Each structure stands twice: as structure tokens, then as C-alpha cells.
Amino acid sequence: MANCEKGASGSDVAHLNDSSSSSVAKIQKWKGEGRIVKHTRIGVWDEYVEVDPDAGRMSITATVVKKYEGVLGSVPYLVRIVKDVLGIPGCKLQTFLFVGASLGTAVVPAATLWLEGQLVKMIEGVIETRTIDTHGLLLICAGRLACTFAQHALTNTTTKAENTLNARIRRWFSQHQFGAYARLDVPTYGLTDVQSKLEASADDYFDRTVVWQTLKKTMGIVSSVAQLGGQAYVLMNALKGQKDGLLLVGVTMISHTVPLLSQFKVFAVATAWAVRTRNKDYVKMCGWKKAIRQEKHRKEIVAGNLVGYATSEFKAVTDRLGDDNRTWYEVSRSQDAHINAWTIVKDVFAHLPQIAFTISAFRRPANMPESLAALGLVQSAASSFAWSVYEMVSRTNGIEEQIQAVRNVYELADIPNVVSDGTVAFPENGESIEAGIALEFRNVSFKYPDTDNYALRDISFRLLPGQLCVIVGSNGAGKSTILKLIVRVYDPEEGAIFIGGHDIRTLKLSDLRRAISVLFQDYTHFPLSIRDNIALGDPTGSGDESHVRQAARLGGAESFIEKLSDGFETYLEPPAVEYCIGPTEGSKSLSGKPFDVTAVRDCAGMKTTTKTELSGGQMQRLAVSRTFMRSIVREEASEVGLLLFDEPSASLDPAAEHDLFDRLCELRGNKTMVFSSHRFGNLTRHADLILYMNESGIVESGTHHSLLEAEGEYARLWKLQAQAFI
Numbered sequence: 001m002a003n004c005e006k007g008a009s010g011s012d013v014a015h016l017n018d019s020s021s022s023s024v025a026k027i028q029k030w031k032g033e034g035r036i037v038k039h040t041r042i043g044v045w046d047e048y049v050e051v052d053p054d055a056g057r058m059s060i061t062a063t064v065v066k067k068y069e070g071v072l073g074s075v076p077y078l079v080r081i082v083k084d085v086l087g088i089p090g091c092k093l094q095t096f097l098f099v100g101a102s103l104g105t106a107v108v109p110a111a112t113l114w115l116e117g118q119l120v121k122m123i124e125g126v127i128e129t130r131t132i133d134t135h136g137l138l139l140i141c142a143g144r145l146a147c148t149f150a151q152h153a154l155t156n157t158t159t160k161a162e163n164t165l166n167a168r169i170r171r172w173f174s175q176h177q178f179g180a181y182a183r184l185d186v187p188t189y190g191l192t193d194v195q196s197k198l199e200a201s202a203d204d205y206f207d208r209t210v211v212w213q214t215l216k217k218t219m220g221i222v223s224s225v226a227q228l229g230g231q232a233y234v235l236m237n238a239l240k241g242q243k244d245g246l247l248l249v250g251v252t253m254i255s256h257t258v259p260l261l262s263q264f265k266v267f268a269v270a271t272a273w274a275v276r277t278r279n280k281d282y283v284k285m286c287g288w289k290k291a292i293r294q295e296k297h298r299k300e301i302v303a304g305n306l307v308g309y310a311t312s313e314f315k316a317v318t319d320r321l322g323d324d325n326r327t328w329y330e331v332s333r334s335q336d337a338h339i340n341a342w343t344i345v346k347d348v349f350a351h352l353p354q355i356a357f358t359i360s361a362f363r364r365p366a367n368m369p370e371s372l373a374a375l376g377l378v379q380s381a382a383s384s385f386a387w388s389v390y391e392m393v394s395r396t397n398g399i400e401e402q403i404q405a406v407r408n409v410y411e412l413a414d415i416p417n418v419v420s421d422g423t424v425a426f427p428e429n430g431e432s433i434e435a436g437i438a439l440e441f442r443n444v445s446f447k448y449p450d451t452d453n454y455a456l457r458d459i460s461f462r463l464l465p466g467q468l469c470v471i472v473g474s475n476g477a478g479k480s481t482i483l484k485l486i487v488r489v490y491d492p493e494e495g496a497i498f499i500g501g502h503d504i505r506t507l508k509l510s511d512l513r514r515a516i517s518v519l520f521q522d523y524t525h526f527p528l529s530i531r532d533n534i535a536l537g538d539p540t541g542s543g544d545e546s547h548v549r550q551a552a553r554l555g556g557a558e559s560f561i562e563k564l565s566d567g568f569e570t571y572l573e574p575p576a577v578e579y580c581i582g583p584t585e586g587s588k589s590l591s592g593k594p595f596d597v598t599a600v601r602d603c604a605g606m607k608t609t610t611k612t613e614l615s616g617g618q619m620q621r622l623a624v625s626r627t628f629m630r631s632i633v634r635e636e637a638s639e640v641g642l643l644l645f646d647e648p649s650a651s652l653d654p655a656a657e658h659d660l661f662d663r664l665c666e667l668r669g670n671k672t673m674v675f676s677s678h679r680f681g682n683l684t685r686h687a688d689l690i691l692y693m694n695e696s697g698i699v700e701s702g703t704h705h706s707l708l709e710a711e712g713e714y715a716r717l718w719k720l721q722a723q724a725f726i
């Protein structure tokens, strides 16, 4: 929407922050970069739809061609998918079975129709000759039975092949998708178009992969075409000789298919659209609804005595909203719910066959019995034919989006990362960096994506190999950002960072990150076991149990982990691998019958709560253990030359903090170390360089003594903290 607002002509722009609502739609237009976006206000909702510049000017054929141009452009992706699927072990035979059975299922209705045609001919013969061909009649009956059995057998084969194929494709696809997700860097992952690609390529509600859905949809279209072709051919042949037969067929088909097809906007070309609401009450109402449902807020709602306040706030906003409390879905549905002339035309179509039949019968009363038999055939055929047309159009209708989803699957693997890889190996010529790496920031400035303010402004400092640097300063001063730039989570906007004399943008990313061990402040605990979380610190040595234990010991986590019921195998937040079904837990009966989900859960050994909670300090000890795993535990840890710690002791008690610093200083050997911290004293006293930061810049720098002598801000804050302990 940013483009629209940039290109907006002043007079057309509504007061966008206006939270007033109106049920009357206001239409406004934005003209920017040659695009026209229609803005409609409906209730509290603002709808923005890109207007198709060719709308109303193109013929139906041109519209359909345009609609399917995108589909044709995606055919190479479809071919690639088919090739990939055929390359998955065990998929060739299943694909053959699936395609064969699907086509077979498509042809059976035509065979059934042919038999019905034969029956009509037989009735005509009986009317003319007054004799019954018993043998022929038996054959037709046997044929009908065979068709029914074949239909069941083929559907069964399709379902079985489908299940096997889906499972095999999922295994291959999930690996492909995992790799595509994993390779994205932080700024790229945050881009909205990447996010929507990720969303579109995810499995559907029924766990079906995009690849499988696309193949199934494509096969569905092919089957529908085969089914339609077969039925049309048989019907035409059967009724060719009939007086007014073709007229009856045509009219009946139209009467059945038109009402069904009118449900689709068959010729509509997809356009971009967006909907949002800026109504403050509506947004607040949604916020409260979410807060009251999410478990993480329960503690504060209860302890903060917020129940009464939350309820009255919610009542106040919903009362103020009144009827504007409608979701976008409801609003858009009520827009479509008007009766139009088309509804009347559809009803007229429904009566066409009877009218045609009556006219035909009046014109040739002698042929009335034949026409009756033909009408029966046509009526039954028409409804199955109409259904086939409906299926084909509905499948074709979504194919554009489906193939786009397939493109996403492949394109995800090719999206270039914002942080580009370098080419220079590090360290060069296999030099040892165990004795630390030199680090330099040269006039570095940086803004986070989509923000206007500098998080870092003109930062310069130099560290020699093996030195200890402590960054101190107020909240939001930019301390963590410095560490993020060193490992290239983001790249600076201006200036450059050098490691071992190399601009870090020229170094191979994997080499750079291997040489650095970092513990971020916003440590995230992965939804894996505690053991696996610590092992993540050193992926190459993760198989070694003794290393994990040693890291936990050094991080001060071993003793509390061992007290947990599952020890190192504890999942703090287990991924959803337990399911149970029945009436809501706690209720003991359903429709008069006894049911008890709690008893079933007990027997299954399921816990009553799913989470294991740790204290903030314990979580921090796990985080530190992970870092120890990487930088300290391995004997060949010479790969790491720079240790970065962002507030590693914020949640630790003083004794634990003291232990941690001692252990770190002892174990780091000669490695270069950068700490970000709010605490003065213990660590800053040993630092070779202290950077005191405020508002995105370095205000003072030097050693503890030189800064105290300078009597600046660092000295003032140090004395303030020291006084607290006097």
C-alpha cells in the first residue's frame, strides 16, 4: 500500500487515521506508478483493489487468454514437478496406477451412458417391433453391473495410490522445503513477499503438500476433460438419429450447467487486493479477545486483578462498535447478497428442457413415446454431464493460484538472501585463530529494515587479537546491534567492519560464522529437548553426550536439568505430538452416554499440563551452556577466535554471575571477547576497551581507569552502581 499512498493525489486521499465508520461505500482512487487502486470504505473496513487497466475493454476471449497466460508460464514448473515426483524412489508405479485409475474412473460414466443409449435404442425397437431382445437386455444389465464394480475398484485404486504417493512426496518435499526455509537470512525472512511465499507453499489443513495438491488438481482437470469428451461423444452418437434429439441435448445441458457455472467468476482475472481496518475500537476489541485466550497472559490477568477491568473494557468497545462489530468476511458476504437479474435468468433456464420437449411433442405427436425415452436419457445424462462441467471449471478456476504456489515452492530455494555471501576463505591458509582475531568498526551506521531512525551512527573502534571489550550503555543504545552486525545478521548501511584485516562482506559467510561464537540476549529455546538445545551450540560435535554434559556443567545448568523428570531429554514446550478426541475434557457424558477423556488421557500417560517452566536465570544458564558447547568444550575449538556475549548474566544471581565471569575469563584463553552489559565493575575492570554508548553512538571509550579519570558519564554511572553496594 506504500506505493498507493506515495502516488496519491492530495485531493483524493481520505483521512486515513479517521476511525469513524460508515456503512456507505466511498470510492477513491490513487494514481501512482501507472496503477489505479480503488479504495472502498465498508463499515470499519477499508478495501483496496487494484483496478485491471484492461477491464471492460477486452473481449471475453482475450480475457480468458490473459487469465491462462500465467498458467502457461508456469507449465515448466509443472513439468519439473512431474519429473521430480517420478524421480522419487517408489513413485513411478504409484503414479502409473494413479493416472491409469483416474482416467479409468473418468471413462466409466461414458460407458454407462453408452449402455443407457443402447437401452433407449432397444425401447425404440420394442415400440416399433413389439418384441424384446432378451439376450441384448441381459448384456446391457451385465454391462451396467460391470461399470458399477469397475467404478468402485478404480476409485479404490486411486485412493490407495493417492495415499502412498502423498506420503512419499511429503517426505521428499519436506526435505526440499526445510532446506529452502533454513537458508533464508534474517532480513530476507522478514520480507513480506517472502513470508507470503512461505505461507503459500505450506501444507494445507489436511497435511497435503502443495506438490501433491497441484498434481491432483492437474490430474483432476485431465480426468474431467476425458469424462466430458467421452460423455459428449456417446450422447451425440446415441441421439444423432433422434428427431429434435440434438436440440433436447443442447437445451438440457445448458439448463443444468449454466446455474452451476454462474457460481464462478469464470472470466474474472485475479487482481491484487488488500483489506484493513484502522478503527481503534475494532483493533482494541481484537486485542482483548486475543489476550483473554492466550495462556501467556493469564498470569498477569489473574495476579494483576485485571478481570473486571478487561471485561468492562471489552464491553465498552463492543458497545461502541455496535453493528460495526462485523468481520470482513461478513461484510464482504453482505455485499454479494443482492438479488440480480441473473438469478431470474437462472430460474428460467431450469424450465427450458420441459418447454423444448413439449414443443417437440406437439410438432410430432406420433413420436411422443420415443421422445419420452430420449428425454429420460437426456435428463439423467445431463445432470452427470453438468456435474462434470462444474468439476472441470472449479478445478480450472483455482489452477492459477495452485500453479503459483508450485512456483513458490521452487522459487523459495532461489530467493537471493539480502546478506550476500563472500568468496574469501577465513582464516586464510588455515592459520590458527585460537589466539584471537582483530576486530575493527570503521564509521559504521545502520538502520533496521523499514525503520527511519539509526540504530547505530558512525561507530568506530579497534580491538587487537585477544583483547576484551565491554559495551555498556542505556536501553536501546545499540549494544546488541553491534554484535548482530559482527556476525552479519544484518549489513551496515554505511562504513565497514573488519575481522583479521578483512572486510567481513568479502569473507565466506560459513567461515566467518564458524570463527565466531555468539550468545544473543534474546536467546530462543528451540522446541527440541534440552540436550539438543545445548548440542546446537556445536553442530559438529553434537553426538557426544559427554560434551553436552560438560557444557551444561560449565554453564551452571547440569544440576537443575538432572532434577527434571526427563532430565536432559526434557522438552520445555513439546511440539504437538499428542492428540485426544472426545467431548470437552472434564465432561463425563455425551448424548446420555458415559465418556471420560481425562481417564483416557491418564491411561495414555499424558500430562495435565504440556509445558515445563524454568526460571529466567535457569533459561539463561541453558543459553550460556549452548555457547560453552561451541566455544569451550571442543578440544579443536581453535576454529573459534572471537566470542560475543550479549548480556549473558542479566538474569543470573550475583554468585552465578561471578562464577560465569570467572569461568569465561579462565577458559577463553587468548580469544578476543566482546561483552554487552548493563553492569559495571566486575567485567569492565578487566576490559582492554570499554565503549560507553548512548542514543546509537559511542559517547566515551577507554579503559576503566581512563574513563574514571575522565569523570564523564561512565564514571558517574559506575559510582551510582557502586554506591548501591556500600
Ligand SMILES: Nc1ncnc2c1ncn2[C@@H]1O[C@H](COP(=O)(O)OP(=O)(O)OP(=O)(O)O)[C@@H](O)[C@H]1O
Residues within 6 Å of the ligand: 448, 449, 451, 455, 473, 474, 475, 476, 477, 478, 479, 480, 481, 482, 521
Ligand atoms: N529487529 C529490530 N527492528 C527494528 N528496530 C530494532 C530491532 N532491534 C532493535 N531495534 C532498535 O534499534 C535500537 C538499538 O537496539 P539494541 O537492541 O541494539 O539496543 P541495546 O543497547 O542492546 O538495548 P538493551 O540494553 O535494551 O538490550 C533500538 O532503538 C531498538 O528499538
